[in-house]
Amino acid sequence: MAAKTIFRRIIDREVPATIVFEDEHCLAFQDVDPQAPTHILVVPKKEIPSLAAVEPQDHAILGHLLMVISRLAADLQLDQGFRVVCNTGPDAGQAVDHLHFHLLAGRPLLWPPG
Numbered sequence: 195m196a197a198k199t200i201f202r203r204i205i206d207r208e209v210p211a212t213i214v215f216e217d218e219h220c221l222a223f224q225d226v227d228p229q230a231p232t233h234i235l236v237v238p239k240k241e242i243p244s245l246a247a248v249e250p251q252d253h254a255i256l257g258h259l260l261m262v263i264s265r266l267a268a269d270l271q272l273d274q275g276f277r278v279v280c281n282t283g284p285d286a287g288q289a290v291d292h293l294h295f296h297l298l299a300g301r302p303l304l305w306p307p308g
């Protein structure tokens with residue numbers, strides 16, 4: 195059996211994290227190495243390696259994750275804006291092979307990204 199990713203271990207409460215939201219489909223927690231004053235990771239509980247690996251049956255969970263991000267941004271009053279990032283594959287720097295969205299805010303974010 196493949197080793198659990200760090201996010202699976204956080205979902206399973208084997209590794210601690212600062213959790214900001216949870217429901218039956220997803221978990222949101224603070225990034226351990228924040229790149230902005232607000233840096234939250236939103237991950238599905240379902241084992242999906244990346245955005246490149248989603249299947250038609252993942253349609254609803256993908257929509258749900260973005261709805262959760264929108265609600266978090268409203269709750270956190272990110273009125274100056276925020277950025278949602280989904281690094282996918284080696285060129286994008288994906289380090290954890292469990293689908294996740296970064297929610298970044300609290301400072302001006304440069305464009306284009308590096």
Ligand code: 5GP
Pocket residue numbers: 200209211212223224225226227228235280281287288289290291
């Ligand atoms: P990626 O580069 O795959 O898009 O992002 C992975 C993110 O997971 C990084 O921003 C990294 O800081 C975060 N991360 C890695 N290990 C841990 C951990 O053990 N706990 C938390 N909260 N975040 C982690």
